[in-house]
Amino acid sequence: MIEARNLHKRFGSVTAVHDVTFTAEDGVITGLLGPNGAGKTTTMRMLYTLVRPDGGTATVDGVDVAKQPEVARRALGVLPDARGLYPRLTAREHARYFGELHGLSGAALDARVEELVELLDMKDIADRRTEGFSQGERVKVALARALVHGPRNVLLDEPTNGLDVMATRSVRTLLRKLKAQGCCVVFSSHVMQEVAALCDRIVVVARGRVVADGTADALRASTGKDSLEEAFVSVIGSEQGLRE
Numbered sequence: 076m077i078e079a080r081n082l083h084k085r086f087g088s089v090t091a092v093h094d095v096t097f098t099a100e101d102g103v104i105t106g107l108l109g110p111n112g113a114g115k116t117t118t119m120r121m122l123y124t125l126v127r128p129d130g131g132t133a134t135v136d137g138v139d140v141a142k143q144p145e146v147a148r149r150a151l152g153v154l155p156d157a158r159g160l161y162p163r164l165t166a167r168e169h170a171r172y173f174g175e176l177h178g179l180s181g182a183a184l185d186a187r188v189e190e191l192v193e194l195l196d197m198k199d200i201a202d203r204r205t206e207g208f209s210q211g212e213r214v215k216v217a218l219a220r221a222l223v224h225g226p227r228n229v230l231l232d233e234p235t236n237g238l239d240v241m242a243t244r245s246v247r248t249l250l251r252k253l254k255a256q257g258c259c260v261v262f263s264s265h266v267m268q269e270v271a272a273l274c275d276r277i278v279v280v281a282r283g284r285v286v287a288d289g290t291a292d293a294l295r296a297s298t299g300k301d302s303l304e305e306a307f308v309s310v311i312g313s314e315q316g317l318r319e
């Protein structure tokens with residue numbers, strides 16, 4: 076479970092995150108939905124300990140990420156916005172390397188890496204260096220790296236950005252599997268259809284604030300709109316970021 080309480084972050088004169096509070100439960104896919112520049116990436120970065128909040132707290136399975144960042148990191152799998160791969164390592168070596176950093180070794184690590192190669196349909200690319208990989212291939216490697224230690228909480232920053240239909244479908248399938256295993260899954264997107272297709276719960280962020288939080292049905296009901304798109308426009312107050 077991930078909890079954000081009154082998170083606040085400024086960069087110079089820009090307040091990126093103003094007062095973000097939400098809870099992401101286990102066995103639930105929570106979507107952080109908001110237009111470009113809303114503060115989604117900054118919120119994610121605070122949750123996964125890359126950026127220190129100016130105010131507020133965040134916990135992962137009850138562990139305060141500011142007080143015990145290493146404990147929190149062990150319980151997290153992260154797909155950052157910059158996928159950040161090593162060009163000279165193969166896809167399989169990425170998963171192995173990060174597995175080793177998480178303390179896995181021997182037959183257990185071999186088995187886990189093979190499982191991920193299967194799960195992410197990476198057989199064709201597993202033993203190629205990642206230099207020159209397509210966007211979809213890069214996301215698969217970054218997902219394998221994020222999941223190698225079997226984290227209970229998974230944070231994904233725009234995981235389907237730039238992916239084709241088939242790759243998007245396989246990411247959606249993977250996230251549903253993680254949910255079925257009881258994981259807490261949080262992903263950010265600026266594409267409403269993406270969030271609507273996958274999320275049990277939608278946290279709408281605009282201008283650094285949470286402007287709505289609930290199921291798609293609740294969002295429609297609270298705004299009195301029939302379509303989710305109209306409801307989203309109504310809560311964010313503009314049509315920015317609605318369409319690709």
Ligand SMILES: Nc1ncnc2c1ncn2[C@@H]1O[C@H](COP(=O)(O)OP(=O)(O)OP(=O)(O)O)[C@@H](O)[C@H]1O
Pocket residue numbers: 086089090091092109110111112113114115116117118265
């Ligand atoms: N390191 C930084 N230095 C200065 N400003 C920043 C920094 N990081 C984020 N910002 C600003 O904070 C605001 C929120 O940015 P953030 O990347 O969190 O938004 P986002 O919702 O993820 O947007 P997008 O969908 O475009 O990725 C933006 O105005 C951005 O320019």
